């Protein structure tokens with residue numbers, strides 16, 4: 001088995017307890033995932049799970065029953081993939097039943113034990129009963145489990161008991177543990193599931209009082225903080241650790257403190273994942289598990305040291321590269337000029353122009369071979385590459401590889417510099433640039449013109465990436481797993497033709513990278529049509545910062561900049577609701593500047609009309625303390641963009 005998966009186990013396993021004096025005794029936490037977590041039939045699920053790198057799989061009974069092949073065949077298929085069956089689940093409504101239900105429940109259990117023997121697994125999950133006839137009673141439950149433990153022992157099977165958050169009598173892991181303790185049977189143990197404990201706001205510190213060898217299995221699931229019925233929340237909205245708002249780390253730290261040495265397994269019931277690409281979801285799951293465990297190793301002095309370099313604190317966007325050709329490339333350059341950029345240099349060997357202003361660099365790439373050409377062939381003019389400034393590109397790329405992100409490289413021409421890169425959204429590329437790479441601009445480019453006057457644009461404030469709604473969680477995880485970035489609360493952007501969900505991720509303390517991830521559900525929204533027309537494009541707009549938006553607006557007007565026209569109604573409403581002098585509002589109206597205030601500080605915005613390829617530029621002035629992205633203005637901005645794209649009288653579809 002090992003030979004089939006070279007090098008994999010070493011990288012990715014977790015050493016739970018680091019005892020230097022007795023290193024051979026270090027238990028290893030294996031990675032696992034429940035088949036219910038991803039889409040497809042059982043065969044497809046197993047292939048995706050193995051490919052993603054997991055050690056084992058929980059066979060969810062429904063997936064097994066739906067499969068056209070017996071338990072022995074399924075067992076073989078699992079092992080042929082190099083996986084173990086870590087758990088067979090769920091067995092429901094077992095404990096505390098009156099006769100004749102009790103006898104029937106034991107008969108059912110015997111039947112499942114037979115199936116498990118053929119599957120080749122020795123661990124079963126019983127979830128706490130929701131049966132209307134269940135009598136309750138801690139000792140009755142303990143007695144039932146102890147009796148089942150005797151039957152299980154004869155067959156070499158162990159049974160773990162899990163408190164469902166909505167269990168009829170047992171819905172708290174502390175009660176489940178009391179039952180297991182009183183059952184006092186070596187083949188009966190406890191199963192912990194982060195969702196059931198954290199979803200019910202049960203303090204995970206209570207886990208530290210449980211002996212690690214009595215915990216038979218641990219399941220992890222995160223979830224977004226939404227107030228709703230526990231069962232509905234659990235069955236539809238669970239997500240990967242780090243994708244939601246539960247404190248998975250605190251839960252897992254408590255588990256590890258007990259000395260638990262079994263698998264750590266993802267059990268994610270999620271509607272999007274059930275309908276998504278199984279390989280992508282399995283990879284996201286694996287990435288979330290590796291990151292979560294590595295974070296714990298970094299924090300807990302009693303565990304082995306982390307395996308991955310720390311998250312990079314991204315400083316910001318070093319460059320944005322546009323793939324373009326012919327007249328579109330010319331038009332793009334003209335648009336940059338109206339924004340106050342200067343074409344400062346050309347590449348020595350390639351058909352690349354470098355446009356600059358302040359610390360902002362835009363590259364126009366007209367090459368007919370390589371990555372930019374491929375992007376152009378697929379999507380026309382688009383942002384094909386983003387360069388991010390990080391303290392150490394090597395460390396960042398090592399971390400990316402540890403997270404099984406795809407590295408990107410293409411052949412270098414003479415005198416060209418190797419800059420590490422990874423694949424980003426929809427086949428786009430992210431270069432990772434550190435101080436040692438900054439010479440690339442002098443080394444590979446020949447200066448043409450020194451920039452003269454500019455429009456006062458200084459840096460990239462944020463980039464906005466558009467994706468299908470299904471991809472949002474995965475990309476949020478991508479940024480937060482790789483970089484030292486945190487999620488802002490999700491906001492709804494109201495488009496006249498639908499809702500676009502927007503999730504900002506931003507560098508923590510001192511970093512300057514901000515990315516908004518916009519998930520479109522329908523092609524009728526502006527984001528959705530951009531996505532459809534550009535075959536899964538990523539960057540839809542780039543926001544550039546100025547310290548004085550009014551001065552910038554004047555400089556742009558002198559360059560024939562085509563601003564997005566904002567209707568008069570907007571300014572009438574603004575005058576009524578915000579505390580700005582009338583003459584400021586009049587200037588804003590003249591220059592088509594929008595305004596938002598988040599209770600702390602203000603934010604000014606000015607939009608370009610669409611550039612070739614549908615990308616647009618936003619210009620922002622962020623007052624100190626403002627943390628948002630002007631979300632409340634999005635409906636007016638989008639309506640204006642749609643008016644422009646769809647002249648009066650032309651039907652929508």
Ligand SMILES: O=C(O)c1ccc(O)c(O)c1
Pocket residue numbers: 089090125127162164193219234235267
């Ligand atoms: O939703 C359920 O029924 C269910 C079943 C088994 C589990 O392990 C679980 O956490 C939830």
Ligand SMILES: [Mg+2]
Pocket residue numbers: 162193219267
């Ligand atoms: Mg569970």
